[in-house]
Amino acid sequence: MNYQPQDFLPIFVQLAAALAFIVATMVATHSLGPKRHSKKKDDAFECGIESIGDARTPISVKYFLVAILFVLFDIEIVFMYPWAVNFKQLSWTGFYEMLVFMGLLLVGFLYVLKKGILKWEK
Amino acid sequence: MSNSTISVAEAPPGIEGAGFFATSLDNLVGLARANSLWPLPFATSCCGIEFMSTMASHYDIGRFGAERLSFSARQADVLMVMGTISKKMAPVVKQVYLQMAEPRWVLSVGACACSGGIFDTYSVLQGIDRIIPVDVYVPGCPPRPEQILDGFMQIQELAKKESTRRRNEPEYKALLASYGIE
DSSP states (O other): OOOOGGGGHHHHHHHHHHHHHHHHHHHHHHHHSOOOOOTTTTSOOOTTSOOOSOSOOOOOTHHHHHHHHHHHHHHHHHHHHHHHHTHHHHHHHHHHHHHHHHHHHHHHHHHHHHHTTTOTTO | OTTOSOOOOOOOSOEEETTEEEOOHHHHHHHHHHTTOOEEEEEOSHHHHHHHHHHSTTTOGGGGTOOSOOSSGGGOSEEEEESOOBTTTHHHHHHHHHTSOSSOEEEEESHHHHHOTTOOSTTBOSOGGGTSOOSEEEOOSSOOHHHHHHHHHHHHHHHHHOOTTGGGSHHHHHHHHHTTOO
């Protein structure tokens, strides 16, 4: 079925409605609510005790690696969606192209496995 | 149905018509605030246990809009201090009250929070109103859930009648200044 650009209008209307609701409630609460600030009041909340220092501590790199690998392979899966939609039209040519694409990413995945990046307990 | 025990809530004073009801902003905001008070349960001792049963299904404080408790002071409306507050804990209570967002109310539950209770000793703070302004006191050792609910309903009455300007007024600032709070 051929989609005209104006068929996507409901999406933008919904987006505009969501944004308008957020803006309206923020404006309403900020104008209706009391505004009182003091140094102790604006401090970071730490259940009533004094907060010491900031929260900057070194964090293990494995979290970053897992997140970044997820992003990469998620993009790969996203690329497979248009292929699924146009499967019949792309037929064998498309299949071989996708095979090459996934093969390249598979080589990267084998590298990740061999390097032991996904071993969590190190 | 003349001797039915069910009563309908009273509407605030306003102009009624076919399909609309007009009232003042203070009344509307007060009604909204009163029926959706989120408590911060500062539960320390035995009164905290009574509060647990108040939260449970039999006495159900969720009926009054307090379904969602908040242990973050920024998102809470009512500070419910339930239990003995020692002098070591007092600065913590004060800091938690300080960091609550306006408008805020304080419900002091139990004899220990109201006046130190049975513990008239060197280590117990003789009532939290020595450090923070309290709105409603619920006496008892411990008070029954029905009494805690009664205290909560009094806070609801206070919230309903409060004007939206009160927290910006100089009297409120003076009240807090008397406790050493900016």
